[in-house]
Amino acid sequence: MYDVIVVGAGHAGIEAVMACCRMKKKAALVTLDLNMAGSMPCNPSIGGPAKGIVVREIDALGGLIPLVADRTALQFKMLNTTKGPGVWSLRVQSDKVEYKKEMARILSQTPGLEVIEEGCASLIIENQCVKGIRLQSGREVFSKTVILTTGTYMASTILRGHTATESGPEDQPTIQTLSECLRKHGVRTFRLKTGTPPRIQKDSIDFSQAEVQPGTDDFFAFSETTKPSDVLSFENQEVCHLIYTAPLTHQIIRNHLHDSAMYSGLVKGVGPRYCPSIEDKLVRFADKERHQLFLEPESKSMDTIYLQGFSTSMPVDVQEEMVHSLPGLQNAKIEKYAYAIEYDAVDPLQMKPSMENKIIENLFTAGQINGTSGYEEAAGQGLMAGINACLKIDQKPPFILKRDEAYIGVMIDDLCTKGTKEPYRLLTSRAEYRLLLRHDNADQRLLRKGYEIGVVSKERYEDFLKKMDMIQSTKEALATVHIKPGPDIDAYLHSLGFDGLGHGMSALELLKRPKVKVKDLLPWIQKTIDPKIASQIEIEVKYAGYIEKAKRDARHLQTMESRVLPLDLDYLHMDNLRLEARQKLDQIRPRTLGQASRISGINPSDIAILSLFVKGK
CATH class of the missing domain: 1.10.10.1800 (tRNA uridine 5-carboxymethylaminomethyl modification enzyme MnmG/GidA)
Structure with a gap:
C-alpha cells in the first residue's frame, strides 16, 4: 500500500512524485523505463514567454525541473528585455541527453521513492473511488491516491503521410487500455494532435547561410539556488541559427498538401494553434512570403540539429524535398523524420482546481493528459497534483493558486473553468495581472507558501x-x-x-x-x-x-474569489438564471463566484443573480 502512485515519468510525473517525497509520503513511480524519465521528444528547450516564469514558480515551490534545466543547459537567453518586466522570460537550450541522465540519477537516489518499471494497464476503481492500478503483467498495486501523467502515450498513433502506426513518441510503446477504463467510469476523453520536426545531421548543414543567434551575455538561471559556477559560461555556450523558408519550400508543400496526414483526412485530433505544422502555416497564413526556422542543437553528445518551426506529417520522400529547399540545407542528411502524433486526453472540465478528478475520487491528472502542451505546463501541473494528493491524504484543504499569484494558477483555472478543445499553451496575454507575475519575483509570491506546505526546506x-x-x-x-x-x-x-x-x-x-x-x-x-x-x-x-494598480485590481478579484459557492447548489432549477447559464454552472460546478464569472457563456447578469442567491442563502 502506497500513499501515492504516479503513472508516467515525464515532466509532470517527475514533479508530482518528487513533491510527494518532499512531503514525506510513500510514493511509487510507474514508468516503462527510468532512463526515459524527463525525455524531450519534441523541442530540446525549457522556458520561453510565460513558460519561463512557470519554471521560476516551480523553483519557488521546491521543484526539480529548474535545477536540472540550469545544470544541463547549452545556452541561456533572456527574452523580451526590450519590453516591460511583466513579459521578461528566460529560455534555455537544453542538452536532452544530459537532462534525462540527471533526472534518472536524482529519481533513483531519492529516499522513500520506489520505481516500478512496467506499464499501467488500468485503474482499480471501487464505488467511483480509485484504489490503485493494474499493471500490464496483471499485478495489482494499491494506494490511497493515483496521479495520471501519461502525456501523449495514451492510445497514441504516429501519423506520417498516409500511414498510421500505433506507437508513443520516440518509438516507445503506447497504452491502449487506460483511456477505455476511464471512459467506462464516466470520464470524458477526446483526441488531440501534436507534432515534431525533422532532426538534421549537423555536419551536413552549411551554417554560413544562416544568422547566428547567441544567448544572453549575463548570468541568469531558473533556480535561485543555481550559482554561476553551476552553469556553462557564456563563452562555452552553444549558438542557435536562424533561417527562413524559401519560395521553393512553399511550392513543394502546396503541391503535396494531399499527402500530409493532416490534410489527407487521417488526422482526427485537434492540433496546437500556437505551434502549427509548416503545412498548416502555409494554409492559414497564405499571404506570408516566408516563415522563421531555428536550427537548434540537441546535445553535445549528438550530431543532430532540431529544425524548430518545421514540424510536419508529410511522407518521408516529400520531407526530403522540403528540407533540401531550405537555405544551408541543400545537402542536409535527415537523421530522424518528422511526424504527427494523436493521443487521448481527458476533459479538464471534469477536473477540480486541486487537479483531482470530479468523477473518480482520489484520482489526480497532470500534464498533456489534461489537454495542455509543453514541458513547463506539464511540470507545473504535476507539482500541484502531487501537493494536493498529499494534502487530500492528510485531510487538509487543497492548495489552489489564484490568478494574481502565479501563471500556474492562471493555467489551472483556465483548464477547469473554460476547458480546451486544442492543446493549451500558456501565454502572457492569458494573465490579467502579468505585472505581478514576473520572472524576478516568483520566490516572493510563492516560496513562503511552499515552506508552509512542506515542499521547501x-x-x-x-x-x-x-x-x-x-x-x-x-x-x-x-x-x-x-x-x-x-x-x-x-x-x-x-x-x-x-x-x-x-x-x-x-x-x-x-x-x-x-x-x-x-x-x-x-x-x-x-x-x-x-x-x-x-x-x-x-x-x-x-x-x-x-x-499598485494591479494589486488593487487583484484585491477586487479576491472579493469575488472569497464568495464560496455551496457544492450542492441546484443550478438547473435556479429562478431567473438563463438556460445556458444553468447548464454551464451545473456542468462545471465552480468553486467560487469568481470562477463562475470566468466560465465561457456566463455573463454579468448571471453573476448578479447568482450573487443575490448566495447572499440570500
Whole structure:
C-alpha cells in the first residue's frame, strides 16, 4: 500500500512524485523505463514567454525541473528585455541527453521513492473511488491516491503521410487500455494532435547561410539556488541559427498538401494553434512570403540539429524535398523524420482546481493528459497534483493558486473553468495581472507558501528571508543617499536624454527615471550592491504605480474569489438564471463566484443573480 502512485515519468510525473517525497509520503513511480524519465521528444528547450516564469514558480515551490534545466543547459537567453518586466522570460537550450541522465540519477537516489518499471494497464476503481492500478503483467498495486501523467502515450498513433502506426513518441510503446477504463467510469476523453520536426545531421548543414543567434551575455538561471559556477559560461555556450523558408519550400508543400496526414483526412485530433505544422502555416497564413526556422542543437553528445518551426506529417520522400529547399540545407542528411502524433486526453472540465478528478475520487491528472502542451505546463501541473494528493491524504484543504499569484494558477483555472478543445499553451496575454507575475519575483509570491506546505526546506526559506531583508535594507540605504547637482551626474543624465538635476534628490527617487540603473549610480552610492538585488529594486521603484494598480485590481478579484459557492447548489432549477447559464454552472460546478464569472457563456447578469442567491442563502 502506497500513499501515492504516479503513472508516467515525464515532466509532470517527475514533479508530482518528487513533491510527494518532499512531503514525506510513500510514493511509487510507474514508468516503462527510468532512463526515459524527463525525455524531450519534441523541442530540446525549457522556458520561453510565460513558460519561463512557470519554471521560476516551480523553483519557488521546491521543484526539480529548474535545477536540472540550469545544470544541463547549452545556452541561456533572456527574452523580451526590450519590453516591460511583466513579459521578461528566460529560455534555455537544453542538452536532452544530459537532462534525462540527471533526472534518472536524482529519481533513483531519492529516499522513500520506489520505481516500478512496467506499464499501467488500468485503474482499480471501487464505488467511483480509485484504489490503485493494474499493471500490464496483471499485478495489482494499491494506494490511497493515483496521479495520471501519461502525456501523449495514451492510445497514441504516429501519423506520417498516409500511414498510421500505433506507437508513443520516440518509438516507445503506447497504452491502449487506460483511456477505455476511464471512459467506462464516466470520464470524458477526446483526441488531440501534436507534432515534431525533422532532426538534421549537423555536419551536413552549411551554417554560413544562416544568422547566428547567441544567448544572453549575463548570468541568469531558473533556480535561485543555481550559482554561476553551476552553469556553462557564456563563452562555452552553444549558438542557435536562424533561417527562413524559401519560395521553393512553399511550392513543394502546396503541391503535396494531399499527402500530409493532416490534410489527407487521417488526422482526427485537434492540433496546437500556437505551434502549427509548416503545412498548416502555409494554409492559414497564405499571404506570408516566408516563415522563421531555428536550427537548434540537441546535445553535445549528438550530431543532430532540431529544425524548430518545421514540424510536419508529410511522407518521408516529400520531407526530403522540403528540407533540401531550405537555405544551408541543400545537402542536409535527415537523421530522424518528422511526424504527427494523436493521443487521448481527458476533459479538464471534469477536473477540480486541486487537479483531482470530479468523477473518480482520489484520482489526480497532470500534464498533456489534461489537454495542455509543453514541458513547463506539464511540470507545473504535476507539482500541484502531487501537493494536493498529499494534502487530500492528510485531510487538509487543497492548495489552489489564484490568478494574481502565479501563471500556474492562471493555467489551472483556465483548464477547469473554460476547458480546451486544442492543446493549451500558456501565454502572457492569458494573465490579467502579468505585472505581478514576473520572472524576478516568483520566490516572493510563492516560496513562503511552499515552506508552509512542506515542499521547501527550512534552509532555503531562511536564505529567502535574508534576501528580503537585503532588499529592504538596500532600499532604505538608497533613500538616504543624497545626490547633489553636479557635472558628473548631469553628464550621465544627459547621456540618457534627461536634463541635469535642478535640485538634489535621493538615489531611490532618481531610480524612478527610465533607463537609470543602480550600477550607474554606484559612484555616488559608494556601496557594493548585488546585481540581482539591484534589478529587483529597479523594477519595484520604476513600476511602483502600475504594480499598485494591479494589486488593487487583484484585491477586487479576491472579493469575488472569497464568495464560496455551496457544492450542492441546484443550478438547473435556479429562478431567473438563463438556460445556458444553468447548464454551464451545473456542468462545471465552480468553486467560487469568481470562477463562475470566468466560465465561457456566463455573463454579468448571471453573476448578479447568482450573487443575490448566495447572499440570500
